[in-house]
Amino acid sequence: MSTTENTQLSRRRLLQIAGIGTVGAAATAVAGPAVWSSAAPSHKIISRSAWGFAGWQAGGPPRLNKAAITHFVVHYHGATGGGDSGPQVPRSIDRDHKADPKNAGILYNFIITQKGEIFQARGYDYKSGATYGANDFSIGVQLHISGNQKPSAAALASLEWLYRHSHGAMGKKKALKITGHQDHTATACPGGPLGRWVDGRGQELYREMAKKLGGGGGGPTVPAYPGRSAFKIGKKHPAVKTLDQGLIRKGYTKYNDGDGYQAGTLFTEYTRRNVQAFQKAQGWRGKDADGYPGPETWKRLLS
Ligand SMILES: [Zn+2]
Structure with a gap:
């Protein structure tokens, strides 16, 4: 055949x-x-x-x-x-x-x-x-x-x-x-x-x-950092879903509503605490580990 x-x-x-x-x-x-x-x-x-x-x-x-x-x-x-x-x-x-x-x-x-x-x-x-x-x-x-x-x-x-x-x-x-x-x-x-x-x-x-x-220009690149204004508790932004996918890939999903951590556009307190756990794992403390992703957090989570 x-x-x-x-x-x-x-x-x-x-x-x-x-x-x-x-x-x-x-x-x-x-x-x-x-x-x-x-x-x-x-x-x-x-x-x-x-x-x-x-x-x-x-x-x-x-x-x-x-x-x-x-x-x-x-x-x-x-x-x-x-x-x-x-x-x-x-x-x-x-x-x-x-x-x-x-x-x-x-x-x-x-x-x-x-x-x-x-x-x-x-x-x-x-x-x-x-x-x-x-x-x-x-x-x-x-x-x-x-x-x-x-x-x-x-x-x-x-x-x-x-x-x-x-x-x-x-x-x-x-x-x-x-x-x-x-x-x-x-x-x-x-x-x-x-x-x-x-x-x-x-x-x-x-x-x-x-x-x-590879070679065809189709390789993965880190998406552009959307700016701090994309990440506010209780606010939706498409970049939050990308952020969530990075958290899930890297295994930072401990904080969730009990039904597992899912990617979505809403930035919640769960999102913030998972980001914070990732930041602390980088050895960062204080303001560098406040749970709000800056450009370096974004880059490390998504590469
Ligand atoms: Zn379907």
Whole structure:
């Protein structure tokens, strides 16, 4: 199948870019249109035909413009059935999405289950319909968990693999930004533990990829310091979210409301105390550790 050839070529190309070398063909095999097998999933993409996709409606989705894709957007399922696995997962999502006759069918590009299975939905063939406001420049990946469920190690390993794999598969020379649905649309998706993954490990992964691909001017840089006025208790500023992501990445999240520390635009007393803990860890005292980030705190937290 041409799908298999393309995938293997892309995987090799990605490994070349990453300087990792070669890998056995078994690790890159794509499931063919055979009968469903419940064998332990390795990192492979289970094709639409393999999971029994019923076909598009409403004329089918528009083709994906690979050159335009800059973002890898993470979603959760959020509803009942999170934690299910096997081909019934993409089948039931497809049925739900087709309930709207204007939808061509399953809106995501990929679905990942808690077992680590990766199901091709729109894949790299068709444009995402999952992230209102960002579908022109993103692929949408759903981790099949309910809102507060913790993603399994297998699911996260598959998510990381798919992120890396997507660069080769779409011929990307710059790292894809990892964002959550809520970074583009007013939604709670993907809050909870998965949202924290996006803000923490997800950003680290992006920086790793940016470093590997390097040379194209797409490497990570510390964003410009927004000025002290961005950080006032009880006030919102977009830079606070960036600050929070730095705190999460560096592990300074001890102060929170009991539901874990989450990145957001509101500067709270929790934010201030976490920043203060980071400043004290730099050996700073007194006014240098007041919990309000100055340019040096900003630089150290975000580099
Ligand atoms: Zn979502």
